[in-house]
Amino acid sequence: MFRKLILAPALLMALSVSTGVFGTAAHAQDTPLRIEITDGIIEPMTIAIPQFHGTPDLAAKVRSVVADDLTGTGLFREVPSDSVAKAASFSEAVSYDDWRTIDTQALVSAEVTQNGDNISVRFRLFDIISGQPQGDGMQFDARAADWRRAAHKIADQVYVRLTGEKPYFDSRVAFVQETGPKNARIKRIGVMDYDGANILWMTDSSSLVLAPKFSADGRRLLFTSYDSGFPQIQVMDVATVTSRALTVDQGSMAFAPSFSPDGRSVVYSHEKGGNTDIWLMDAGSGAQRSLTTAPSIETSPSFSPDGRRIVFESDRSGTPQLYIMPVEGGEPTRISFGDGRYGSPVWSPKGDMIAFTKQIGDKFHIGVMRTDGSSEKMLTESFLDEGPTWAPNGRVVMFTRVTPGGNGQPRLHSVDITGRNMRPMKLDFAASDPSWGPLMP
Amino acid sequence: MMNAAMKTALSGCLLALAACAQPAPPVAPPVADPYASVGGGAVFQGDLTGGTLGSQATAEYFQSGVGNTVLFPADQTTLTPDARNVLARQAEWLTQHGNFSAIVQGHAEETGTREYNLALGARRASAVQEYLVAQGVAPDRIRTLSFGKERPAETCSEETCYAKNRRAVTIVNSSGAGA
Numbered sequence: 001m002f003r004k005l006i007l008a009p010a011l012l013m014a015l016s017v018s019t020g021v022f023g024t025a026a027h028a029q030d031t032p033l034r035i036e037i038t039d040g041i042i043e044p045m046t047i048a049i050p051q052f053h054g055t056p057d058l059a060a061k062v063r064s065v066v067a068d069d070l071t072g073t074g075l076f077r078e079v080p081s082d083s084v085a086k087a088a089s090f091s092e093a094v095s096y097d098d099w100r101t102i103d104t105q106a107l108v109s110a111e112v113t114q115n116g117d118n119i120s121v122r123f124r125l126f127d128i129i130s131g132q133p134q135g136d137g138m139q140f141d142a143r144a145a146d147w148r149r150a151a152h153k154i155a156d157q158v159y160v161r162l163t164g165e166k167p168y169f170d171s172r173v174a175f176v177q178e179t180g181p182k183n184a185r186i187k188r189i190g191v192m193d194y195d196g197a198n199i200l201w202m203t204d205s206s207s208l209v210l211a212p213k214f215s216a217d218g219r220r221l222l223f224t225s226y227d228s229g230f231p232q233i234q235v236m237d238v239a240t241v242t243s244r245a246l247t248v249d250q251g252s253m254a255f256a257p258s259f260s261p262d263g264r265s266v267v268y269s270h271e272k273g274g275n276t277d278i279w280l281m282d283a284g285s286g287a288q289r290s291l292t293t294a295p296s297i298e299t300s301p302s303f304s305p306d307g308r309r310i311v312f313e314s315d316r317s318g319t320p321q322l323y324i325m326p327v328e329g330g331e332p333t334r335i336s337f338g339d340g341r342y343g344s345p346v347w348s349p350k351g352d353m354i355a356f357t358k359q360i361g362d363k364f365h366i367g368v369m370r371t372d373g374s375s376e377k378m379l380t381e382s383f384l385d386e387g388p389t390w391a392p393n394g395r396v397v398m399f400t401r402v403t404p405g406g407n408g409q410p411r412l413h414s415v416d417i418t419g420r421n422m423r424p425m426k427l428d429f430a431a432s433d434p435s436w437g438p439l440m441p
Numbered sequence: 442m443m444n445a446a447m448k449t450a451l452s453g454c455l456l457a458l459a460a461c462a463q464p465a466p467p468v469a470p471p472v473a474d475p476y477a478s479v480g481g482g483a484v485f486q487g488d489l490t491g492g493t494l495g496s497q498a499t500a501e502y503f504q505s506g507v508g509n510t511v512l513f514p515a516d517q518t519t520l521t522p523d524a525r526n527v528l529a530r531q532a533e534w535l536t537q538h539g540n541f542s543a544i545v546q547g548h549a550e551e552t553g554t555r556e557y558n559l560a561l562g563a564r565r566a567s568a569v570q571e572y573l574v575a576q577g578v579a580p581d582r583i584r585t586l587s588f589g590k591e592r593p594a595e596t597c598s599e600e601t602c603y604a605k606n607r608r609a610v611t612i613v614n615s616s617g618a619g620a
Contacts (some may be wrong), residue, residue, distance in 0.1 A: 274567020276560035343554035379526035
């Protein structure tokens with residue numbers, strides 16, 4: 001029988017999710033089709049995503065996004081489905097034998113129908129090897145304008161069922177667009193879908209802006225702005241695109257802000273008289289206090305997901321290294337001990353890893369380590385990689401890669417935390433400082 | 442680092458400060474900066490129309506005649522002897538022109554993270570401020586900020602450019618923006 005899945009409807013985006021009672025019943029599986037994501041994985045799982053049923057143009061667009069999401073992970077290889085006769089309808093029984101002949105392991109079947117300003121998407125996933133549905137069929141109802149989100153929701157469901165990991169496709173990324181010459185860059189903050197679609201510009205180009213950071217609920221952005229002539233922190237409401245200054249002291253600098261997981265606090269770098277320390281601010285009252293008071297540089301603070309600890313960068317040892325301290329402040333524990341200079345640490349959503357920037361010699365790397373500093377691993381290497389941000393499920397890291405020279409440009413890239421599947425983002429402009437927001441409701 | 446010719450020129454300047462013809466500044470004026478008109482940005486606010494030709498009481502003279510830029514070795518924030526020479530002239534000029542205030546901008550080369558370089562540039566700007574204050578310039582006439590690696594003077598990705606980007610630039614104006 002059908003198992004009812006109730007997912008919370010999105011309040012703002014009017015995207016609702018419900019379990020469709022359609023098609024044949026899903027069978028409970030003892031050993032579901034599963035691709036294990038490990039360092040050693042070489043062969044992607046083969047998946048067929050034949051033409052979707054329903055409203056033709058829309059169905060083709062949704063199918064394309066689903067296929068791009070899945071193959072973009074590097075975990076799946078799409079099998080051309082031309083050789084298998086198209087099913088007459090979404091509810092037609094699957095010809096498992098036909099799919100087996102073209103070496104398909106998984107099959108996505110879907111129907112997309114448009115009714116005025118609304119669309120309805122139904123999908124099912126099949127384990128071709130064992131010859132049965134994998135999980136229940138699902139139906140997503142959404143506004144037509146949100147068709148890409150509906151597609152990401154389908155792809156997320158497929159990803160979750162085949163990897164056992166949490167979803168991340170239906171998410172957004174804040175970033176800084178960079179135009180103009182290298183010595184006079186013009187910067188503005190944008191927000192886009194994780195795949196580069198639906199770009200919204202959040203600031204004009206009138207002020208130099210740096211390093212936006214999403215709140216855990218994705219509703220606010222922190223960033224550093226030179227709007228006052230001096231670097232200070234601003235907070236923006238994403239829905240209304242209105243921002244206000246959080247810090248206004250022109251006798252000092254404030255930068256590198258980041259939210260606590262509950263969104264009530266902001267941790268940031270505060271500079272006074274040339275010395276930069278970590279400070280904590282109550283986002284509501286504006287009350288501020290210092291968490292470090294060393295004469296060295298302390299910057300790039302990032303909260304642990306439980307809100308109890310903060311990882312940051314300090315050069316108190318002579319070179320920039322990574323440290324963790326309690327949210328109350330106090331003596332920090334150094335966690336990085338390798339050669340080179342460490343910076344811009346960010347705590348993983350699962351809480352078990354730190355992603356960071358590392359400079360060794362004339363190369364930069366994006367790396368990950370456990371929170372005790374063990375299992376350090378470099379994921380990338382180039383002239384200049386920096387500023388990692390975690391996908392909401394902690395499987396992928398996005399970062400800035402800068403090419404050298406007078407015409408050098410920053411570009412956003414992503415890489416799996418196994419170090420595989422390094423990809424430039426599909427953007428037709430230079431961009432830096434990505435901040436990956438939460439999975440959308 | 443400064444070359445030998447510049448060092449010779451500077452040492453001569455110390456003996457006859459006002460009369461000395463200064464070498465061209467190593468950094469082009471930041472007039473191309475799109476944010477030049479914003480607050481403490483690198484804006485030229487001197488009056489070129491009202492002053493007597495050759496007047497020293499202009500931001501332009503401070504930039505090209507006194508020298509508005511000091512350079513730092515890699516990853517360093519302490520002032521070199523060359524930098525101290527430039528700053529001594531800056532302090533003297535600021536003492537002679539009490540109606541001007543100053544903003545010191547700290548900068549860093551592109552290697553290094555954005556946040557660390559902001560902090561590094563702040564240290565450099567502060568080192569300049571402290572030196573000027575020690576030379577007798579009132580603290581409330583000088584403000585500092587850092588651009589980190591956001592505003593390189595030179596754009597190549599080699600030491601020749603990095604050496605010119607590890608700098609602190611003193612911008613003076615008489616409109617009170619630095620007060």
